[in-house]
Amino acid sequence: MNHPVWDLPGLGSGWIIGIISIIHVSIAHLVVGVGAWLAVMESRSREGGPDMALWIQGRAKALLWLSGIFGAGTGVGIWLSIGLVNPTATQHLIRAFVMAWAIEWALFAGEMATLVGLAYFYHRLKPNQRAVLAWSYALCAWLSLVVINGIITFMLTPGTWPTTHRMWDGFWNATYLPSLLLRTGIALVLGGLWGLAVSAKIPSTLRDRALRPASLFVLAGLVVAAFSAWFYFHELSSATQVALVDALKLAMGDFRGFLIGLGMVLGLAVVAFWGVMSLALGALGWSVGIRKLAVVLGLMGLLFAALIYAFGGEAWRALQHFGAWLKGAGIPGLTHGFRWALMGLGAFLVPAGVALGTLLWPRFLTRFMATVALLLACWGFGGFEWIREVARKPYVIREVMYANGIRKDQVEAYQKGGFLAQNVWARTFAASKGDTDLAKGEALFRAQCLACHTRDGYRSLKRSTAKFAQEDAIAFVQLLRELDPEMNPYLDKMPPFAGTDEEAALAGKYLASLNGK
Amino acid sequence: MPLPLPVPDPLPLPLPPGLFKALLVVTGMLHLLAVNLAVGGALVLSVHALRGRSSDREWVARLVPLLPPAITFAITLGVAPLLFLQLLYGDFFYTASVLMAAPWLAFIALLMLGYALVYRFVKGASIRGRSGLMGMLLLLGVGFLWVSVTTLSLRPDLWAAQAAAAPHGGWIRVVDASLWPRFLHMVTGFAAVAGLLLALWGGWRGHGEARRAGLHWFAWATLSQLLWGGWLLMAQPRPLMKRLMHIETMEGFTLWISVAAGLAAAHFALKARKGEASLKGLWLPFALGLLSVLGMIWNRDQLRDMALEALGFRSCALPHATDGLSFVIFLITVAAVALLIGVMVRWIRSHANEVAP
Numbered sequence: 114m115n116h117p118v119w120d121l122p123g124l125g126s127g128w129i130i131g132i133i134s135i136i137h138v139s140i141a142h143l144v145v146g147v148g149a150w151l152a153v154m155e156s157r158s159r160e161g162g163p164d165m166a167l168w169i170q171g172r173a174k175a176l177l178w179l180s181g182i183f184g185a186g187t188g189v190g191i192w193l194s195i196g197l198v199n200p201t202a203t204q205h206l207i208r209a210f211v212m213a214w215a216i217e218w219a220l221f222a223g224e225m226a227t228l229v230g231l232a233y234f235y236h237r238l239k240p241n242q243r244a245v246l247a248w249s250y251a252l253c254a255w256l257s258l259v260v261i262n263g264i265i266t267f268m269l270t271p272g273t274w275p276t277t278h279r280m281w282d283g284f285w286n287a288t289y290l291p292s293l294l295l296r297t298g299i300a301l302v303l304g305g306l307w308g309l310a311v312s313a314k315i316p317s318t319l320r321d322r323a324l325r326p327a328s329l330f331v332l333a334g335l336v337v338a339a340f341s342a343w344f345y346f347h348e349l350s351s352a353t354q355v356a357l358v359d360a361l362k363l364a365m366g367d368f369r370g371f372l373i374g375l376g377m378v379l380g381l382a383v384v385a386f387w388g389v390m391s392l393a394l395g396a397l398g399w400s401v402g403i404r405k406l407a408v409v410l411g412l413m414g415l416l417f418a419a420l421i422y423a424f425g426g427e428a429w430r431a432l433q434h435f436g437a438w439l440k441g442a443g444i445p446g447l448t449h450g451f452r453w454a455l456m457g458l459g460a461f462l463v464p465a466g467v468a469l470g471t472l473l474w475p476r477f478l479t480r481f482m483a484t485v486a487l488l489l490a491c492w493g494f495g496g497f498e499w500i501r502e503v504a505r506k507p508y509v510i511r512e513v514m515y516a517n518g519i520r521k522d523q524v525e526a527y528q529k530g531g532f533l534a535q536n537v538w539a540r541t542f543a544a545s546k547g548d549t550d551l552a553k554g555e556a557l558f559r560a561q562c563l564a565c566h567t568r569d570g571y572r573s574l575k576r577s578t579a580k581f582a583q584e585d586a587i588a589f590v591q592l593l594r595e596l597d598p599e600m601n602p603y604l605d606k607m608p609p610f611a612g613t614d615e616e617a618a619l620a621g622k623y624l625a626s627l628n629g630k
Numbered sequence: 631m632p633l634p635l636p637v638p639d640p641l642p643l644p645l646p647p648g649l650f651k652a653l654l655v656v657t658g659m660l661h662l663l664a665v666n667l668a669v670g671g672a673l674v675l676s677v678h679a680l681r682g683r684s685s686d687r688e689w690v691a692r693l694v695p696l697l698p699p700a701i702t703f704a705i706t707l708g709v710a711p712l713l714f715l716q717l718l719y720g721d722f723f724y725t726a727s728v729l730m731a732a733p734w735l736a737f738i739a740l741l742m743l744g745y746a747l748v749y750r751f752v753k754g755a756s757i758r759g760r761s762g763l764m765g766m767l768l769l770l771g772v773g774f775l776w777v778s779v780t781t782l783s784l785r786p787d788l789w790a791a792q793a794a795a796a797p798h799g800g801w802i803r804v805v806d807a808s809l810w811p812r813f814l815h816m817v818t819g820f821a822a823v824a825g826l827l828l829a830l831w832g833g834w835r836g837h838g839e840a841r842r843a844g845l846h847w848f849a850w851a852t853l854s855q856l857l858w859g860g861w862l863l864m865a866q867p868r869p870l871m872k873r874l875m876h877i878e879t880m881e882g883f884t885l886w887i888s889v890a891a892g893l894a895a896a897h898f899a900l901k902a903r904k905g906e907a908s909l910k911g912l913w914l915p916f917a918l919g920l921l922s923v924l925g926m927i928w929n930r931d932q933l934r935d936m937a938l939e940a941l942g943f944r945s946c947a948l949p950h951a952t953d954g955l956s957f958v959i960f961l962i963t964v965a966a967v968a969l970l971i972g973v974m975v976r977w978i979r980s981h982a983n984e985v986a987p
Contacts, residue, residue, distance in 0.1 A: 115636045116724050117789075119731040119799050129735065181702040182745045189705065190738035192712060197731045197799075200724035204716065208641035211717050212956030215653075216963050218710045223967035225706045229699045230974045237981040249970055280644060280956055541634045545794035
C-alpha cells in the first residue's frame with residue numbers, strides 16, 4: 114500500500130466496500146432491467162389508455178427515487194469506499210481506465226436526464242416521444258453496464274494489458290462477453306421482479322398487461338444468466354477453475370443432510386416471516402387479507418406438524434445437522450463465504466418459481482411474494498459477485514496488483530531493499546509509535562495484511578496464529594516471502610510478504626504479540 | 631522527517647494533463663452550479679417555509695418540487711469532477727480521505743438521508759419546512775466533509791500529526807486555519823446563487839414577492855462574503871496570500887475581478903429590488919453574479935495548484951501517452967447525450983403551455 118491504511122477494527126475495511134457494493138450493484142442492475150421493462154410498458158401504453166399512462170409516470174417517479182437517491186448515492190459511496198480501503202489500486206485503475214469511466218459518466222448523465230424528463234414532464238410528451246425517451250433511458254442504462262463491465266472483468270482477466278498498458282487491450286478481455294451476458298440476464302431478472310412487485314396490486318385491466326412481460330423478463334433473464342455463467346466459468350484460467358471447484362466441493366459438505374435441514378429451516382422461516390411481516394403490515398394499516406393469511410398459516414402449520422410427526426427424530430437430527438453445517442466447525446472462513454454464496458445461487462429458484470407461477474396463474478401473485486423473490490435474487494447476485502471476488506484472490510488486479518495494493522513487479526525490490534525503507538506511510542506509522550520492533554511489525558502488518566484480515570475480528574490473525582509460538586509466527590511470515598509455489602503453499606491465496614527477512618521477523622513478532630507471546 | 635508524500639503511480643495519463651485539467655474545471659463548475667441551486671435552494675426555501683408568511687407560501691410550494699431533480703443533477707454532475715480530481719490529485723485526495731476515513735464515509739449517509747428529506751419537503755398541498763431544513767442541514771454536512779478533506783489534502787505537513795492522533799481514521803483532529811472560513815464562504819455562496827436564481831424565476835413568472843426575496847438573499851449573502859472571504863484570505867499561508875493580494879498575478883487578478891463583479895452585482899441587485907415584477911433590471915446582476923461565481927470556482931482551483939506547487943507537485947507535469955480513440959469515443963458519447971437532452975427539452979418546451987411547473 115502506497116498510501117496510509119484505514120485500520121478499521123473488528124469488521125475490517127473490506128466489508129465496507131462489500132456492504133455498499135452489494136446494495137449499489139443490485140440497484141444498478143435493477144435499474145437497467147426496470148428501464149427495459151418500463152420501455153416495453155410504454156410501448157404498450159397506447160392500448161392501456163390514460164390510466165396506464167398515469168401509472169407508468171408513477172413508476173418512472175419511483176424509479177427516479179430509487180435510482181437518484183440510493184443508486185447514485187451508493188454509486189458515489191463505492192467511489193469513496195474503494196478510495197478509502199484500497200487507494201493505491203483505485204488510483205491505478207483510474208489511471209488505466211479514466212476514459213472508460215468518463216464515457217460511462219456521460220451515459221449516466223443521459224440516463225438521469227431522460228428519467229427526470231419522463232418522471233416530471235410525462236404529460237407534456239406525446240406517446241411516441243415518451244416511448245423514445247423510455248427506450249433511450251433503457252439504452253443509456255445498459256450501455257453504462259457495457260462500459261463498466263470492461264473494467265470489472267479486467268480485474269479478473271486483464272488479458273495482454275500488463276504488457277501493453279493499452280486501455281482497450283484490458284477492456285476487451287476473456288471474460289468480457291460472458292460477464293456482459295450474465296449481468297444483462299441478472300438485470301432482466303431484477304427488473305422483471307420489480308415489475309411484478311409494483312404491478313401486483315393494480316386494477317386487473319392493467320395488471321395482466323404488466324405482469325406478463327415482467328414474468329417473461331425474469332424467466333428469459335434466468336436462462337441467459339445460467340448459460341452465460343457456464344460460459345464465464347470456461348473463460349477462466351484452468352488454475353482458477355480448479356480452485357473454484359475445490360472450494361465449492363468443500364463448501365457443499367454433506368449436501369443431502371444440508372438439503373433436508375435447509376428445507377425445514379426455510380419452511381419455518383417463511384411461515385414465521387410471513388406471519389410477522391403480515392402482522393406488522395397490518396398494524397401499519399396495510400391490507401393483507403387476514404382471513405387468507407390465517408388459512409395459509411393454519412395449513413402450513415398442519416403440514417409441518419404432520420412432517421414432524423412422521424419423521425420425528427430424523428427431522429430433529431436434520432435440524433441439528435443443518436446447524437452444524439452452518440456453524441461449519443473446523444472449516445476455513447472462506448468456505449463459510451462459499452456456503453452463503455451457494456445458498457444465494459440456490460435462492461434464484463424462488464424468483465424462477467414466482468415468475469413461472471405468475472405466467473400460469475397471474476392472480477395468485479402478491480406484492481410480498483414478488484418482493485421476497487426480488488430480495489432473494491439480490492442475495493443470489495451477491496453470491497455470484499462474492500465468488501468472482503474470491504476467484505481474483507490474491508490479487509485485486511490479477512497478475513498486476515495484489516489485494517494489499519502492492520504491485521507484483523514491486524515485490525522483488527521490497528524484498529531486497531526493505532519495505533519500511535521504501536514505504537513512507539509504514540515509516541510514518543512506526544515513527545508515531547516510537548520506532549520499536551513491535552511498532553515496525555505493526556506497520557508492516559497494517560500495510561500488508563489489513564486489506565484482508567483484522568487483528569481479532571473478521572478473518573482474525575489473532576485467532577489464526579493462536580497456537581503459534583513467537584518463532585512459529587516468524588517462520589510463517591518468512592515462509593510467505595517465498596516466491597516459489599513449491600516452497601510457499603499460500604501463494605495462490607495470499608500475496609507474498611514484500612519485505613526483507615528481518616522485516617518478516619518483525620511482522621512475525623507482532624503477530625505473536627497479538628496473543629500475548 | 632520529510633513529508634509523507636506517496637510515491638506517484640507509474641502509469642501515464644491517456645491524454646495530456648492540461649486536457650484533464652480543463653475537463654475538471656468545466657465539469658466542476660457545472661457541478662457546483664447545480665449544488666448551489668440544490669442546497670442553496672433548500673436553504674432559502676426552507677427558511678421561507680418555516681417563516682410561514684402567506685405571501686411566500688405559493689411560490690415556495692411551486693419551487694420546492696424542483697429541488698430533488700436539482701440534487702439528482704448535482705450528484706450526476708459531481709461524478710465527473712470527482713473522477714478527474716482523483717486522476718490528477720489522487721495522492722493528496724486519497725491520503726486526506728483515509729486520514730479521516732470514518733467521517734468521510736458518513737458523506738454517503740448524509741447525502742442519501744438529506745436527499746430523502748428534501749424529497750419529503752413538499753407532498754401535495756402540504757409543505758414540510760422542518761423536513762426541508764433538516765435535509766438542507768444534512769446536505770451542508772456533506773459540504774463540510776468535502777471542505778475538510780480538500781483542506782487537509784493541501785496540508786501534507788499536518789498529515790503525520792492527524793494519522794498519529796486518529797490511527798483508525800476516527801475524526802478530524804488536526805484542523806487547518808482555513809477550514810471554517812472556507813466552509814462559511816461556500817455556504818453563503820450557495821444562498822447567494824439560489825437567491826439570484828429565485829429572483830430570475832420571480833421576474834420570469836411575474837412574481838414580485840419571489841423576485842424581491844431572491845434579490846434580498848443574493849445581495850446580503852454576497853455582501854457578507856466580504857467577511858468570510860476576507861477571513862479566508864487571511865487564513866492562507868503567507869506566500870499564497872501575498873500572491874492573491876497582488877492583482878498583477880493570474881490568481882490575484884481572478885480573485886479581485888470576481889470580488890469586484892460580486893460587489894457590483896450586489897449593488898445592482900439592491901437597486902433592482904424596487905423594480906417591477908419582471909426580468910427588467912435583473913440581467914446585469916445575474917451576469918455579474920455568474921461571472922463572480924465562476925471566477926471564484928476557478929480561483930479555488932488556482933489556489934489548490936499554488937499550494938501544491940509549493941510542495942513540488944504540478945499536475946500539468948504528469949506523464950502521458952495519448953490514447954486518441956478513447957477521447958473520440960468520449961466526445962461522441964457526450965455529443966449524443968447532449969443531442970438526446972436537447973431533443974427532449976425541445977419536446978417538453980413545445981407543450982409548455984399545457985402544464986405549468
